[in-house]
Amino acid sequence: MAVSCLLLSLLLLLCGAASPVEVQRPRGVPLSKRQFYEEGKPFTCLDGSLTVPFDRVNDDYCDCQDGSDEPGTAACPNGSFHCTNAGFRPAFIPSSRINDGICDCCDTTDEYNSGAACQNTCRELGRKEIESLQKMAEIAKEGFLLKQQLIHEAKSGLEEKKTKLGEVQSNRKDLEEKVDALRTVKEKAEQPENEAKERHLKAWEDQKAVIRMEKDKARMSGVFLELDKDGDGFVTVDELLTHSELDSDGDGTFTETEAQGLLGGVDKVDAASFESVWNNIKEKFHSESHTDTPAPGETSQEEAKEPASDNDSELYPDDDIPEDDDDEEDPDDEDLDDGDYKGSDTLQTRDKKEDEEDAMPPYDQETQSLIDAAQKARDEFNEAEKALRELDDQIRNLEKEISFDFGASAEFAYLYSQCYELHTGEYIYKLCPFNRVSQKPKYGGSETNLGTWGKWAGPEDNVYSVMKYEHGTGCWQGPNRSTTVKLTCGKETVVTSTSEPSRCEYLMEFITPAVCQEPQNVDATFRGHEEL
Template identity: 40%
Template sequence: MFTNCSLGHCHIIVAVVLWSICVDSRKIRGISLSYKRFYRERKSFLCIDGSKMIPFDQVNDDYCDCMDGSDEPGTAACPTGRFYCTNLGYRSHYIPSSRVNDGICDCCDASDEYRSQTPCQNTCRNLGQRERAEVEGQTRVLGERLRLKQLLIEEGVLTWREKQAQLRDLQRVSDDLQTQLDDLRKEEARRKEEADALREREIGARETADNSPTSHYRPESPISVFKELDSNRDGSITVDEVQAKLSPVQDEEHALSEDEAVALLGGAHRVDLSRFEETLWTSLRTGDSVTIKGRRGVPGSLADEDPNIKAAVSAAEKASADLKRVEDAYETVYMEIRDLREKLSIDYGSEREFLFLHDQCFQLKVYEYIYELCPFSQVTQKSASGEVVSLGKWGSWAGPPENPYCQMRYESGEPCWQGPTRNTMVMLICGTETALRSVKEPSKCQYVMELQTPVSCQPALRQRGVHSEL
């Protein structure tokens, strides 16, 4: 190749070739692939911020010409410059150019110490393998948590369907009981009217035969006695009416005190017919303590003397008992329907994944206090002395619009002394188990809890960039 040149000329050619190799090496050092287009060999170099044009041979010449440091990507000349660590087999990243050739190995491929005397080793392969193992382990753990989440979602869907079916069944039972109530109320009224009519006819016959109604008159039914005592016909008997109409059996001239009248009415100052039958009517029938003024005898004794009246009274009592039994059943079903509707009205997440938390409570002891979180219900604090303080009742989800189900708000707890009402914010975090992990009070009477649960886990959008071995 150099046979036709003098020895001096050959030395010059070799020097030029070596210099061009050095320039090319200097040119691409500290540059990522996405920026190589700015450093193509030209006569001039335009600073990347567009502020200045310089000769291309001033790139990576260890002197800072550009304000943005773009002319010295491979040296420490520019205070604002950056050096790109390629780090094949690991994660590429930038370091400040001030760390280039400073005697400390910042890039795992040792590319930042190309002029220093520091013996840097290429550790990218080991770091990459270690990170990939960590990512794979995290992926397995996340996969298990997401599997548990899916199971809880499926459980929530089944529970929701069961509750909906239960609500429909209860509604049908409620409708049937309502029909029965209507029929039984009519039957009870009819039976009582029949018994009252028989009693009135019997009393009338006795009054006519004896021609002495005062000495032989006996009130025939709770309804007729109730009507007689209800002086103002307002559908109730008051303490005043009891005092005016009744007297002690042993001393009819003695007036009942207000306390005695209240006691006869079961502790009330006013009773309706149904309550009258449970209280005062019982006292009148026994005849042990009080009687109607000017009357002798025990109310209701006609039923024991006349078989027809006795049968009618028995039928009326049975109708009342049947009505009471169905009324109790209807009230029970009504309460169950109300509770179910309230439970189904709660927002349990887009896939009802949080439904399994309903009716559960989680505790955590912090110093001398035991904190208890009952999702969708309340938060409490129990002291060592056993005093329980409300830290808030279920309010709403309080997360940001992109993830509203990551926070729960509990509000309107017990007020603090000379402070605000207690409130609690519950942060939901991803975990394999569902448990209360921490409780803090960052400000007075404002609490923050962490509830760990698989249903708060989200699929990883992307893993950290890890280069494969090249």
């Protein structure tokens, strides 16, 4: 619309320039102010500050404070000169440029007394301007046709989305009922499963308790035989004193009194009575027949006295660290392979055996069947519940698109879920309409959020001409980044430029046919004025 109006103005000027009628007025005065300059009558400064005889207008002496008495000379520093520029756009220039030897007005009127060789170029400039505006009008026309197509597609798309929403909402009701039914099936299947698992676990715990008790009795019998050194069927105070680790008060001396106390106040006990003694000594007792392997986290007495070094260099003086020689073989190494690691293998075997004993046995067939049935019910329920969540997401997205403000006729709907990039020397800018704007370095580095969708921010009479994206990544000791996107008419959809007019506030130029307005009949207007 603006392009058509400007073209019409130029055509009117061209026609006006061809008219033989010329309104007389002082040099440098625009036609709109002709009534203030009546020859033969006193002239009043336009700011009302002074009235002077008319012959003092353009006398090359500044009388008025606003410079209005010297529109055609350079006498007033704050004056302005009107270039008529017949055939092109009229313009104002500072009065200081009058007769300065430089042609500022295309009609040469500013250099009337300087001797400068100026040529009137207004008609040529007007012709080029008209050609440019005609091209712009043609682009606007094509863009508007594309906009009509976009509006048609948006309307069709909107109807499809509404239909789809109705179908999805209907499907949701059915799926919700299915989820509720599967939840009931799952809960019914899990109840016998849990009961069977609890029975299995209790049986396993009872079995482990029996095994531990049997192991404890077997060890107790072995210890009794070990302590009964004379084989008379009794463990005496003297026999118990051979194990100093049983010192009950921890003073380092295991006395007869302490030993007798452990035996229950008697001098000796038989195998039947040894059980009560065993409960008092089994935590401290160390067998003489073999060295018990310390439990994980425990250390032997020798290790406690002299902890190993974590660094080989601490074991040797500087420069005396032995070097490994891969080319030489130590004949003793073969002996180490044969026997020295047998003890380690035995420990590993024993640990593995203990792990196997501690592992819960597999479920019986009946329990496993219940578990499998419950797992199948869980899988079916989880799958249906996931489908319901996805359906809810779909409903929310459809409702959002249907209610979103995509313009007066939904002409901007085609931009939804799309992104457009602009590559500059250092950065890649990405505009995702109705979502966000971002900036990413070309040669590595993280992406910076320049703002998320905020609102339409154009003027009241053209609100859909500007987009505002807000609350982006915060600047260092500054505000959060934001981006203003100015939309202009064009046949393509493309980001044309990005700048940062002020710190952390970005400006992006975006071409889209969605903002093109219906143009006037430029060709008919042009032909009509040509005839005049």
